[in-house]
Amino acid sequence: MKIAIAQLNPTIGDIAGNTQQILEAAKRAASQGVRLVLTPELSVCGYPPRDLLMAPSFIEAMAIAVAQLAEALPPEVAVLVGTVEPNPHAHQQGDKPLFNSMNLLKGGRVQQVFHKRLLPTYDVFDEDRYFAAGEASNFFTLDGVKVGVTICEDLWNDELFWGKRSYRVNPIADLAQLGVDVVVNLSASPYSVGKQKLREAMLSHGASRYHQPIIYTNQVGGNDDLIFDGCSVAFNRRGELICRARGFEADEVVLGYDGDLQALPETTCAALLEVEEAEVWQALVLGVRDYTRKCGFSQVVLGLSGGVDSSLVAAIAAAAIGAENVLGVLMPSPYSSDHSVKDALELAQNLGIKTEIIPIGDLMQGYDLALDKLFAGTSPGIAQENIQSRIRGNLLMAVANQFGHLLISTGNKSEMAVGYCTLYGDMNGGLAAIADVPKTRVYNLCRWLNQHSDREIIPENVLTKPPSAELKPGQVDQDSLPPYEILDDILHRFIHEHQSPQEMVGAGHDLHIVNRVIQLVTRAEFKRRQAPPGIKITQRAFGTGWRMPIASKSLPSLLT
Ligand SMILES: Nc1ncnc2c1ncn2[C@@H]1O[C@H](COP(=O)(O)OP(=O)(O)OC[C@H]2O[C@@H]([n+]3cccc(C(=O)O)c3)[C@H](O)[C@@H]2O)[C@@H](O)[C@H]1O
Ligand SMILES: Nc1ncnc2c1ncn2[C@@H]1O[C@H](COP(=O)(O)OP(=O)(O)OP(=O)(O)O)[C@@H](O)[C@H]1O
Ligand SMILES: NC(=O)CC[C@H](N)C(=O)O
Numbered sequence: 001m002k003i004a005i006a007q008l009n010p011t012i013g014d015i016a017g018n019t020q021q022i023l024e025a026a027k028r029a030a031s032q033g034v035r036l037v038l039t040p041e042l043s044v045c046g047y048p049p050r051d052l053l054m055a056p057s058f059i060e061a062m063a064i065a066v067a068q069l070a071e072a073l074p075p076e077v078a079v080l081v082g083t084v085e086p087n088p089h090a091h092q093q094g095d096k097p098l099f100n101s102m103n104l105l106k107g108g109r110v111q112q113v114f115h116k117r118l119l120p121t122y123d124v125f126d127e128d129r130y131f132a133a134g135e136a137s138n139f140f141t142l143d144g145v146k147v148g149v150t151i152c153e154d155l156w157n158d159e160l161f162w163g164k165r166s167y168r169v170n171p172i173a174d175l176a177q178l179g180v181d182v183v184v185n186l187s188a189s190p191y192s193v194g195k196q197k198l199r200e201a202m203l204s205h206g207a208s209r210y211h212q213p214i215i216y217t218n219q220v221g222g223n224d225d226l227i228f229d230g231c232s233v234a235f236n237r238r239g240e241l242i243c244r245a246r247g248f249e250a251d252e253v254v255l256g257y258d259g260d261l262q263a264l265p266e267t268t269c270a271a272l273l274e275v276e277e278a279e280v281w282q283a284l285v286l287g288v289r290d291y292t293r294k295c296g297f298s299q300v301v302l303g304l305s306g307g308v309d310s311s312l313v314a315a316i317a318a319a320a321i322g323a324e325n326v327l328g329v330l331m332p333s334p335y336s337s338d339h340s341v342k343d344a345l346e347l348a349q350n351l352g353i354k355t356e357i358i359p360i361g362d363l364m365q366g367y368d369l370a371l372d373k374l375f376a377g378t379s380p381g382i383a384q385e386n387i388q389s390r391i392r393g394n395l396l397m398a399v400a401n402q403f404g405h406l407l408i409s410t411g412n413k414s415e416m417a418v419g420y421c422t423l424y425g426d427m428n429g430g431l432a433a434i435a436d437v438p439k440t441r442v443y444n445l446c447r448w449l450n451q452h453s454d455r456e457i458i459p460e461n462v463l464t465k466p467p468s469a470e471l472k473p474g475q476v477d478q479d480s481l482p483p484y485e486i487l488d489d490i491l492h493r494f495i496h497e498h499q500s501p502q503e504m505v506g507a508g509h510d511l512h513i514v515n516r517v518i519q520l521v522t523r524a525e526f527k528r529r530q531a532p533p534g535i536k537i538t539q540r541a542f543g544t545g546w547r548m549p550i551a552s553k554s555l556p557s558l559l560t
Contacts, residue, residue, distance in 0.1 A: 001143050002264070003036045004029035005232045005243075007251045009221030010046035011294050015061050018044055019069045022081055025252060030074035032254055032266065036142055040188050040219035040228075041116075041152045042100065043082040044069075047188030047219055048226070053098060053130045059084060070105040078106040078142055080149065082186055085113055087132045096132040102149055102186055104140055114138035116151035117171050123545035124190060124226060124536070125153075137174040145182065145257060148175035148212070152187040155214070161205045176210040182257055183212045188219040191229035191283050192539045193276055200233060200241070200272075208239030213261040220250055222290030225533045225543040227283045231272075236261045246270040248282040277448035280441070280537050281316075284433060287535035288408070289320035291431050297406040301399050303392050303426070304328035304355065305336075306343030307467065309410040311458050312446055313433045314351060317408060323352035329399060330357045331392045333364060335470050339461055346459045356399075363391045385471035389425030397428055406430045409532055414439040414484060416531065416542055417491050418517065419524025420469075420477070427531055435534025436541040438488040439467070482513050490517045496540045525550045 006025035010018040022039055029037045041047055044062050052058050062083050073079055085101040100116040115134025119127035138149035154171040175183055183206075189199065199216070207214045213236050220230030232245040234255055242261045245251040247270065256264045263269070273279045292300060300317050304310050310328075317326045330344050341357070348355045367387045400407040409429030411421045416435050421427050434442060446458040467477040467484075481487055490509055493499040494517070499507075504514045528542045529550060536543050 001036065001145055001257045002032065002034040002254055003038065003215060003257055004032070004034040005215065005217045005234070005245055005251075005253045005255070006037055006039045007218060007220050007230045007232045007245045007253070008039055008043055009228075009250045009290070010040075010043060010219065012046035012049055012223050013052050013058075014046070015044060015065045018046060019065045019081075022079065023069060023072055026073050026077055026079050028252065029254065030077045034077060034254055036147070037077055037079040038184055038186060038215060038217040039079065039081050040217055041082045041102075041186050042084070042188060043186075043219070045083070046223060047082075047228075048125075048223070050126075053084065059086070059098070066103055066105070066110065070110055071108050073105055073108075075107060078104060078111070080104055080184065080186060082151070082188075084131075085115065090132065096128070096130060098131050099134055100127060100131045100151060101134075102138075102151060106142075112140050114149045114151070116154060117169055118153040118157055120153045120156075123540070124543065125545075127153075137171065137178055139175060139178060139180050146178075146180045148172075148178070148180035148183040150175070150183060150185045152185065152189060155183075155185045155206060155216075156202065158202070158206055158209070160209060161202050172206050172210050172212060172214075176212055180212065182261065183210075183214045185214060185216045187216060188228060190536065191227040193280060193537055196229065196231045196247070196272060199231075203233060204235050204239040204241070207235040207237055211237045213237045213242075213257070215255070215261065218245075220248065222287040222535070223294070224291065225536050225541065227287050227535060227537070229283065231270075234261050241269070243267045243269045244272065247273060247279070248286045275448065277441075277445050278452070280437070281319075281445060281449065283537050284316045284437070284535055285319045288316055288431065288433055291533075291535075292321055292406055295406065295430070297404070299325040299327065299403065299405045300408050301327045301329060301396060301403070301405040302408045302410060302429075303396055304330050304344040304348065305470070306330075306340040306347070306462060308442055308446060308458070308462050309412055309434065310344075311347045311462050312442055312449075313408055313410045314347060314353060315446075315449060315457055316433055318351045318353055324354070326351070326353040327399070327403075327405065328353050328355045329396060330355060331360045331395060332357070333360050333388050333470070335388070335473055335475075337468075337470060339465065340470060343459050343462050347457075347462065350455070350457050350459070358395055360388065360391045360395070364388060367391070385469075386422045386425055388471055389422035389469075393422070393425040393428035400430075408433050409435075411435055411531070412437050412439050412442050413534075413538075413542070414481075414487055414491060416528060416534070417495065417524065418481065418487070418520035419527050420481060421527065423527050423530060427527065429532045432532045432534040435531065436537045436543070438491065439484040440488045482517070486513065487517060490514055491521070494518060494521060496538070522552075522554065525552075
């Protein structure tokens, strides 16, 4: 039996567009003699649909679309599509009204419905908010082959793999007991650095432990802050890799089942990206491209300072939507260095993006004049410095507004963490492209990009000069912050590993610096809450999975 993985890139809520994608993939598969087509979790509405699921009309539209799709499909193929089903037992307040489901479409109708059993409710996932957990083991028989059906998290629960005590539910163990021939896993698993290696180790373990071949079909594409990397894979019952779909783009792979999974002459196996920088680059490019496209923009604008952050973001944007669609605005102030404009122009030329120069000295004087009386007798400081940033942010939004562009902001994770950025200034924008990329990784990405391009993209001077906000003469970041190697290590330990100050001191950090960083991170929560969505590339990003109070009193206990 031939089986096809349809690794699709849905747009959230675009039920008509998404079902059309499924139909086209099924037709292509049918023309190759495929009998079963697999699509990702919630492929009809895209993942995650969030509170769109609360509108009954949305649920109804999905049901109608699924019925129409079933009728339109080539009669010779069976297709598993991801949709939702009403929960008939939801009668009172608190009962979850829906199941996260896979529907088996065949012969013009919905043949069987399968419910997801394990609902992730951690980090960026919030499935308990909408869904009831399915209780039955899911399987169907096609051409005499008994196919077990699992939906994403259903396979992320094997106690041996995770080295934990036995879990209450482990769907693959149940399916193995029922004697299925092959297990399919329909997923919407978001990207983070190195996650594919973990997935493959887990799936290979599951296949060999339960002697079950597994076909894992992942969603691909950027949806707001989340990047789905695709990389769908299949393992035979010995846990050996049979195929891998491409990463970060839509793909289709056909494979065979004949007692076990096997590669056919037409089966493709994409290579895994070995270098983390290559992976992160592709994730960021896909994230910018899909956010821009799916929000209906074709062009973007950003402020170009000649610094490393805006240079990297410009390069990502050019790769994502074409250099001709990227506008860099240079806004020198009297405090800007000569190399600010020179480096920015060189970068723009290397990339082939458009530029405009708007000097802001006169506007700064205008602000000073307007505030002169009110501020009389006070000493000039950060408020005056930030006015430059706010003038730039304002001008950039005016440009975006006038030309229908999307403004991309350039703050990195290190500055977002400690609040080294100006609200309504450089934080302005619709998408924060590198908000989950620590500063040290910003440099690594730039160096990787230069090494892997046929010419220099990021000018060498951008990489070697000391980072500076240039908000007052001679200012450098390291006047206010610890060196980025130290800052990023402390941030990683605090944000990702939840380490205490004592643990960080035990790892060699200075208690004074640790406490200061923790204090800055805690205090900057109000800024992050007002920041544009950032593209998640790490296990713990300041986005939908980061839920911190703003007006809180957690600080003293953290500092003792
Ligand atoms: N909990 C809270 N809830 C709501 N609002 C709160 C708040 N705490 C302070 N605030 C408000 O926020 C203000 C402070 O935030 P904000 O005005 O952003 O400014 P602030 O954090 O004081 O200064 C920005 C910092 O970012 C640095 N920086 C680094 C790199 C680039 C750039 C750049 O702009 O290009 C800037 C700059 O040198 C400075 O150290 C307070 O004055 C207060 O009005
Ligand atoms: N002279 C300028 N012209 C245009 N945009 C600017 C200028 N200075 C700052 N910006 C914008 O504000 C953002 C924050 O700038 P700033 O230089 O203050 O901090 P940074 O974190 O060092 O960023 P970068 O590495 O891009 O310089 C920049 O990335 C850029 O988008
Ligand atoms: N959609 C899901 O169930 C995803 C959960 C899963 N553990 C993951 O990352 O990838």
